Each structure stands twice: as structure tokens, then as C-alpha cells.
Amino acid sequence: MANEESVDARTAEALLRRFEPVIRFTKGEWFYPMDCEPYVDACSLWVRRPGEDALCVVPAGELTLERLAQQPEDTTGAVHYLKIPNPKEDENQGRRARRRARRSHTNPDWPRETFRAGRGRLARVGYISRLADALFSLVLLARGRVPGGDVEGGRVLYGRFMEKEEHFRYHGHVVRQDGWIVLRYWLFYAFNDWRSNVFGANDHEADWEKIFVFLSESESGEVRPEWVAYAAHEETGDDLRRRWDDPELEKIGEHPVAYVCAGSHATRYSRGEYLTELAFPLPRAFAVVRRVVRRFWYVTLRQYADEDYREKPYEQFTIPFVDYGRGDGLSVGPGQDMEWDPPRLMNPLPSWVSRYRGLWGLYTQDPFKGEDAPAGPMYNRDKTISREWFDPVGWAGLDKVPTRTEQLGVITGRQAEIEERRDLLRSELLEKSSRLKALGMDAEATRDQSHLSKLHENQMRHIDELSKEVETLRAQLSDDEVLAESLKDHAERLKDGERPPARAHIVHPARPVSEAETHAGRVAQLWASISIAVVLVTLILIIAYERQQLLSALVFAIAMFAFIEAGFRRRLTRFIVSVNVALAIVGALVILEHYFWGVIILAVLAVGLYILWENLRELGR
Amino acid sequence: MYRQARLLGVLLILQVVAMVGIGVWLFASVDWDTIVNLSNKPGQIRLQTTDKSVAKDFKRAILFAVYFFAPVVLLLLAGLGFVLLRRRGWMLASVAQALIMLSCLFFYGASRPWFAYPMIAYCILMILLLNSRSVRAVVQRRQLTPAEAKPEIAHGE
Numbered sequence: 040m041a042n043e044e045s046v047d048a049r050t051a052e053a054l055l056r057r058f059e060p061v062i063r064f065t066k067g068e069w070f071y072p073m074d075c076e077p078y079v080d081a082c083s084l085w086v087r088r089p090g091e092d093a094l095c096v097v098p099a100g101e102l103t104l105e106r107l108a109q110q111p112e113d114t115t116g117a118v119h120y121l122k123i124p125n126p127k128e129d130e131n132q133g134r135r136a137r138r139r140a141r142r143s144h145t146n147p148d149w150p151r152e153t154f155r156a157g158r159g160r161l162a163r164v165g166y167i168s169r170l171a172d173a174l175f176s177l178v179l180l181a182r183g184r185v186p187g188g189d190v191e192g193g194r195v196l197y198g199r200f201m202e203k204e205e206h207f208r209y210h211g212h213v214v215r216q217d218g219w220i221v222l223r224y225w226l227f228y229a230f231n232d233w234r235s236n237v238f239g240a241n242d243h244e245a246d247w248e249k250i251f252v253f254l255s256e257s258e259s260g261e262v263r264p265e266w267v268a269y270a271a272h273e274e275t276g277d278d279l280r281r282r283w284d285d286p287e288l289e290k291i292g293e294h295p296v297a298y299v300c301a302g303s304h305a306t307r308y309s310r311g312e313y314l315t316e317l318a319f320p321l322p323r324a325f326a327v328v329r330r331v332v333r334r335f336w337y338v339t340l341r342q343y344a345d346e347d348y349r350e351k352p353y354e355q356f357t358i359p360f361v362d363y364g365r366g367d368g369l370s371v372g373p374g375q376d377m378e379w380d381p382p383r384l385m386n387p388l389p390s391w392v393s394r395y396r397g398l399w400g401l402y403t404q405d406p407f408k409g410e411d412a413p414a415g416p417m418y419n420r421d422k423t424i425s426r427e428w429f430d431p432v433g434w435a436g437l438d439k440v441p442t443r444t445e446q447l448g449v450i451t452g453r454q455a456e457i458e459e460r461r462d463l464l465r466s467e468l469l470e471k472s473s474r475l476k477a478l479g480m481d482a483e484a485t486r487d488q489s490h491l492s493k494l495h496e497n498q499m500r501h502i503d504e505l506s507k508e509v510e511t512l513r514a515q516l517s518d519d520e521v522l523a524e525s526l527k528d529h530a531e532r533l534k535d536g537e538r539p540p541a542r543a544h545i546v547h548p549a550r551p552v553s554e555a556e557t558h559a560g561r562v563a564q565l566w567a568s569i570s571i572a573v574v575l576v577t578l579i580l581i582i583a584y585e586r587q588q589l590l591s592a593l594v595f596a597i598a599m600f601a602f603i604e605a606g607f608r609r610r611l612t613r614f615i616v617s618v619n620v621a622l623a624i625v626g627a628l629v630i631l632e633h634y635f636w637g638v639i640i641l642a643v644l645a646v647g648l649y650i651l652w653e654n655l656r657e658l659g660r
Numbered sequence: 661m662y663r664q665a666r667l668l669g670v671l672l673i674l675q676v677v678a679m680v681g682i683g684v685w686l687f688a689s690v691d692w693d694t695i696v697n698l699s700n701k702p703g704q705i706r707l708q709t710t711d712k713s714v715a716k717d718f719k720r721a722i723l724f725a726v727y728f729f730a731p732v733v734l735l736l737l738a739g740l741g742f743v744l745l746r747r748r749g750w751m752l753a754s755v756a757q758a759l760i761m762l763s764c765l766f767f768y769g770a771s772r773p774w775f776a777y778p779m780i781a782y783c784i785l786m787i788l789l790l791n792s793r794s795v796r797a798v799v800q801r802r803q804l805t806p807a808e809a810k811p812e813i814a815h816g817e
Contacts, residue, residue, distance in 0.1 A: 343797075615751065623784045626761055
């Protein structure tokens, strides 16, 4: 953190309040940004050491933020975590909290105002997602808990907090890094109920989300907002941030508007429903095989692939889910339904941020981590310091972008650097060109003289080497000249107030699903709702009654389902290609099986001919 | 750019010619003299034989026609589409290849005749060609929308 510099509390608070975001929630949201202190006060602290049962370190009611920071380092692999109280342990308070929650104006129609997924939810995602959705439900049943049972404790706890002191609070931290002033708004939610409430991928206790605003400072000390970055799941880099003048970024005065997705609390720039892909790591061996096969398919055979598929990483497979950022619920922020309460400042850095490296909720030991609670603002779940903490500028991909105040200075510095390099190149080029000419004359003088042939050969070799060096120098000089010219033009445009495109840095923008996709036809929706069950029942019927023709019947049934699915999702072309590719693979195997020895002999012959060709070519040189 | 489409069309028509050729050969190898008996009634032809080998040849020829008539028509349309209309026919060609492959792999089963193998091999090549980047780029080429074509420039704040 050498390049980071903290900001004094007064300035930090003033800046945070000046640019604090307006957050629009989706109707049916249960949890809103709150102060983390009452949450910690209500939780118990636990530790799970490798191979041991979880141990309660501090019971509920005795934990405070100060005490949280005092947890000593533990053995390798030990995980400290908070646990929210079970509502059954505190039945009376639970009832009161629920009654209070019914009355709360944050949720005036509770529990009638429940989340509605809309008719097209399942119709928008594929079979795998629907299967995953069904599996999640089955897992819940296997755990002996009704869907949403986990979240009950969180709801009761949150109702209790609101009953005691209704508040909407963010945690603010301001740092300077690489010329930027970074306003970090950390939003703490008591629970992420994406799976239980919104049919998403996961639930976890506690949720830390963030919105960063990047300011530049003029020489007179005036600050101006230049960029914002909203966190959504595990995304990082250029796609995360938007320039202040980007039309996609809504603003109310100096307050950027963010749409928080129901349950997951992922933050978006535009209202809408998003298909979110959750990535799960593939075992190493699978990843290697996948890489080899895809390389062969796309590079060697030059086969076509849709852009979104071609760019998927090898080491993971992804399942799409829907994130609902409709913005039709409560709005929190200046001039909105609810105003922000004074923020909890993290300037100077409080010890509970820096010293507590554990999780902020239940540690479920989920192999995919999705169900484990997150760590605090400063840490990752594995206790390493998170990038958004130690390098917020790099996290948003701004490390290569100078502030507007710095831009012309950077260009001037770069021009001076290039000019200096060009001078050096010119003098080097002059010297080498002279040498090259001299060598050329020497070589001319020694040509066709048998007693000087050795010397002539050496001269020619030197000429070749020197000629290449001169060519490289000229190319560098030419590149530098073009670069210097471009920088000059760019500086002129900047001076004229022109700015580069606001969205040029965005490669894969998260876009809400279109209206047409959202409102899938009734038949498509019906199919989406029943398809998994129909597939399973059909497979069972085939296994029970068509054992004689099992393979054919299975292939036919799967092909029919895939065809119907492709039709509904308007992906018939992709379906035909997939079927053809599968048939081509089977056909190739059939041919290989029939002509096995013939293929082997042909392959050996081909290799032999290739080697012969290469050797003959070498002879001919 | 359209050379590739025309080449594809020619290859598809070649496939049609080869398949029609195989069909003709199959029908020609049936001993029609032993199989066709002219009935007494005018306008009626009865097919009948007790020779198992002739019946087998006859069945094979008929099945070939049943399995491959539709794909051959699709291939012909696709081939002509590529040759004459330059870019039309990709879907027809793909569906036809799928039908031919399915017929070769599933319906012939264990008694796969000799001509199934070259047909499978040709189909594999055609599938790879139809799905190659260069062919897909030609057949799915579209005009840029004005929004895509226009570079985005922002002035000032």
C-alpha cells in the first residue's frame, strides 16, 4: 500500500456525503444497507480448525466491534466466522421483530410484497441452469430445510435492528492512489438471500458490496468526479467502470444512481434483468482436455464459434442465473424515499477492518465458496488482502488512465521522453549508416578477388547484421515519429475539450435482457417450467419400457427435447451445428473402427512422406 | 468472397450426383425381370419374387430411396442456392448433412453397406466446411447497423 494515502476524517466525510450514491432496490427486497455494528453485537464468533468441530469463541450478546478486532492469529487453516442467532433461540424477540417488520415503512406491504420473478425467468436460461435450479431445491430438501429456512434468522435479525433503530447506512473510506481520490462506499447487508428469495444461485449470511467513485483534483484543489465502479459478483477490470459522462450512468445532481439486484445485491448501472453467469472451477484434468480440444477445433480446424462461447475461459464452466435489478422498490439516497444516515467512517482505519480476517457470517465449507459468508471490506475469504482494498484503481482498470488534471502533463512528459529517444536513435542511426556505407565500399573493393574471398564473406556477414540493425532503428524512429504526432493531435483534442469515447474501454458490458426476451411466450414459459420434470420422466419411461432399443430411444428423446428447447430459445442454428458436430464425431469413430489399420497405415505413410518432403527440401537448399 | 460459396455449392451438387449415382446403381443391380410380373388387369403391376437375394437387393434400393430422397432434394436446393443465389442454403445443407449422417449411422446399423462409409466421410468433410469460419462469415454476413458503424465521440462533460 505504498502508493496509497489516507485522507483525514473531515475531508473524507464531506467528500463521501457530496457524492454518495442513490440506490434503487427491486420490489420484494428484504435487506437494505445497514451499519455493521448492531449485526456484530447480535452475532456469536466461532472458529473451525482443520479436522475439529466448530468452537464458539465469543457467545452472542458479548461480541462487539472492538472485541472482533482482538481475535488472535490462529493455526493454519482455521476459519473464524460470525453466526447470526437462530430465531428459535429467541422466539419472543423474533415474533416482535416480525411484527415490527410488518409495520416497517421500508417494507410497508410485508409479507405481501414478496419478490415476483416474472413469467419468463426459467424460459430465459438453458437446461443446465434449470437442472441446477432443480438440484438446489433438492439439496435444500436433503438438508431437511424448507427453501428459505436459512434466511429466516437473517430476516428476524434484520427486523430487530430496524425495530431498535431504523437506519440506512454505508461504510465510507477515502484514499488517494496514483493521483486519484477514491471514495469507497461499502454497503453491508445482513443477508444475501438470492437463492431463497429470488431463485438465484446462492445464499449466505452477511454481504459486503461496494461502489467506488474516482475523483481527480485540480491544481486549485477542486475535485471533480471522473469515474465510478459498481461491484457485481466477482467482476473486475475495465468492464466494471463507467465514465461520469457516460449516458448509461444515471445521476441525480452529483449522486450516481445504482440499481441493486434483489437478493444478490450485485450493483448495476441500468435498471433491468440480467443474465449473470456464475463460474465454477473445473478439475485441472478436464480443463487441460477442454483446452486441447477447443484449440484443435477452433485453431487447427478453423471452426466457427459464437463470440460469447469462444471467449469463455477453459478453467471453469459457467451457469447462467437471472439478476433482477428492476429499481421498482425502495430508493435510498439524497432526496429519495429514504435518506442515508450519517456514514460509518473508516478514516482513520478502524481495527475491526484491519485486524479481523474472518468471515462475517456462517462458514458452510461450501467447495464452491458461494454459500460461505464473505470476509470484511479488506480481505478475501482466504484472508489475503483484497485487490479492491490495496489497489482500488487497478481493480477498476484505471491504473492505465491518468486523471484529467494529469492528462496533458503525462502527454508532455511522454513527448519529451520520445523526443529524447528519437535524438538518441538518430545519432545511433547516423553512426551505423556511415559504418554500413563504409562496409559496403569495403565489400565492393574485395569482390571477385580470390585471395580476399574470406575477408569478403566476413564483410558481407557484417553488412547483413548491420543492415538489420539499421532497419530496426529506422522502424523504431518511424514508430516514434508516428506516436509523437498522435500524442500531439491527442493533446490538441484534449485542449479543445474533446474527450475519447466514454465507452471505448468496455469489452463485455453487462446489459439487461431485452423486453422481448423478458416476455417469453406462454408456451415457452410453460415448457421452461415443466421441461426438466418431463425430461426426467421420459428418461425413466424409456429405461423401464424400451430397454431393447435403449440407446436409440435415449438419443431420439434427447434430440427431440434439445430441438424443442432450441426452437423456444431461437437457437436452431446452434442446435443444428451441435447435432452435426456430434454426428461427425460418431461418424469419424465409425470410420476409424472400420478402417482402423487402413487409417494407421495412411497416417504412417503421411508422416513418412512429410519427413521425406522436408529432407528433400533441405537437400535442395 | 463468393468463390467459397460457389465452391460449396459445387461440392453439394457433387454430393447429390454421387448419391443419385449410388441410387441408380442400386436400382440397376435389382433383377427386375424376376421381380416384376405383369398382372392380367390393365394398368396394374405386381411385384413378386421368391428369390431372397433379389428381394434383399430390392429392399436395399427402396430403403435407400426412402432414406435419402429428402436429403438429396435439400442438398440440391442448397447447392443451387449457393451457386446461383450466392449465400442462401446454409441451413438446408446442414439439415441435409444431419439427415444423411443419421441415416448412415442409425438405420443401416450393423449391416452397414460399403457406400455408407464414403458417404459418412464426405458428410464429415462437408460439416466441417459448412461450420468453418470462412464459410460462416460468408453466409452470415450482415450490414453494420448505423449505431455500430458510427464511432462514438463525446465532447466535453
